Amino acid sequence: MAEKSFKYIILGGGVSASILKTSDSVLVLLLLLSVRKVYLCKITCRWLIGYAAKEFANQGVQPGELAVISKEAVAPYERPALSKGYLFPEGAARLPGFHCCVGSGGEKLLPESYKQKGIELILSTEIVKADLSAKSLVSATGDVFKYQTLIIATGSTVLRLTDFGVKGADSKNILYLREIDDADKLVEAIKAKKGGKAVVVGGGYIGLELSAVLRINNLDVTMVFPEPWCMPRLFTADIAAFYETYYTNKGVKIIKGTVASGFTAQPNGEVKEVQLKDGRTLEADIVIVGVGAKPLTSLFKGQVEEDKGGIKTDAFFKTSVPDVYAVGDVATFPLKMYGDVRRVEHVDHSRKSAEQAVKAIKAAEGGAAVEEYDYLPFFYSRSFDLSWQFYGDNVGDSVLFGDSNPSNPKPRFGAYWVQGGKVVGAFMEGGSGDENKALAKVAKARPSAESLDELVKQGISFAAKI
Incomplete structure (x- = not known):
């Protein structure tokens, strides 16, 4: 057993979640599937430690100050590849090709990259106890890790x-x-x-x-x-x-x-x-x-404030415990543009929340501040020859536009959601890069819509004019 101390620790490895027991398993499963309030779900999150580490490096972390602890045996990687390119029968994606942070067009962080940046990468290490008041973590082998600032990036585990x-x-x-x-x-x-x-x-x-x-x-x-x-x-x-x-x-x-x-x-x-x-x-x-999946928060039960199934944070991903931050799947945070709090499971939020937390930590150390997290929900998927993107909120009335004939070789269609006379969400299958950017812009601006019929008539051109 050993004890190590760091200024910062990013905890990104998996931990054992509590097992549900029931005498009527099918009914409980149906209930969970029908009432889960999580804002969508996808393979995400624990790999976001790579994005937090990258931002620490960008902010000038000193050698020996930062440790990344993960239960997995490999350095952080882009998890979305696992349900896509990794399973292809030919030309399959393989490591090191999709290590973080290539998913956002950034530098690929190979295992040796962490060492070069002075970051200690502690793999194959499961944390089984967290004492936030004592600022310590204990591994399954009894090793103790002390920290000054902790980022919880434990992600989610699948429902089995x-x-x-x-x-x-x-x-x-x-x-x-x-x-x-x-x-x-x-x-x-x-x-x-x-x-x-x-x-x-x-x-x-x-x-x-x-x-x-x-x-x-x-x-x-x-x-x-x-x-x-x-x-x-x-x-x-x-x-x-x-x-x-x-x-x-x-x-x-x-x-x-x-x-x-x-x-x-x-x-x-x-x-x-x-x-x-x-x-x-x-x-x-x-x-x-x-x-579906559930956030890995059991290590911190009773130690931090929770809300909507996750660890409650502010717009800088600070939790109710000083010097403890939570990002990605586990964080229930203020969604500024909607005036409420949500927990979002998606790659895009995972990347951005990790970077926001690190920026906030480093800014506070220098007596400065960063802007509040102002996140626009974004989801996407690719399968077969299809590719769709969605921005905003899917509430209110919706309309479909474009060519949604599934027999056509290149279907291209979209949808808008309208609430209170304003367009609050936008979706596009088969859109170009510029069209997808227009979707994001319209969902962020929330412009007034003359009528649902007019939205159908204008289609993607409505978003392009905003």
Whole structure:
């Protein structure tokens, strides 16, 4: 056992989350899927420690002052690649190609880069105890890490069907996707079951992106989710109808309005069948589960103020405890443009919140200040030949414009959301770089809309004029 002290520690490794227990696992799972108030969900967050480290380096951190602690065995990387390029059958993405911070067009931070910048990268280290009053962290091996300032960047962990006591959910080849080890297991399963049957449980980000990449790998894919349409926390019924038809045309079978209630296994322990709550049974060689995630905050329970499932922060990501900051998935922060607080799970917010916290820390040390975090919600996805972006808020009335025929080779359409006579959100499938920039501008400006019919008529040109 050893003790080390640092001026700053970024805690970005995973920790064990509490396991839910219930006598009615299916009902609890349905409840969670239907009432989660998180502003969308995607693979994000713990890799954001690379962005915080980068900003510390930009701010002139001195050698030996900063440590990055992670449970993973590899340096921080861009997690979105795991549900896309990492699983491609040809030309797959591999490290070191997607280490942070290439996702935002910045410098690639290889393991040796941290040492060159005087940052201690402490990998394969799980923190099991945090004492914020004593400013200390304790690892699973008993090592103690002292700090003056702590940034909590622990991210989220996937919800597992075993957490809900779903029968047979511990069978082999029932897989999840959060870290690179998960992706490696999925790659091996795809190779071993080439041409076989895959069932994807969940119709959100992970469900849609993995269903696409599994089809690209020539598996027979069925996607199952309980909601009336895919991606219900963002998509309208009209938008979802496009993607569901497009996926169906690509060979993905879609089953809505039910959940996986149990699994049967072969004698070797590998999954064989998926039982659905509606009574149907699906053959499966591989099952991928993507039913959401929960923030890793258990280390800090009772020590920091919480709100909406996360650690409550101000606009600089300071928590209720002095010298402790929380960023990314775990932070519930003021969303200035909407006048409320939210917890956002997405790559874009993860990057920007990490940089904001570090800027605030360094500015305060010099007796200065930074501007409050003024975040515009942004979400995106890529699958098959599709690529969409969304900015703002998806509340109020919505209208669809453009060509949303899923049979066309290059569909290009969008949507606006209008509340109180103002455009508050904008979406575009197949948009150009300039068009996507226009979407961001219109969502930020929140201009008045003459009428919904006029928005349909003008389409993307409405945003381009703002």
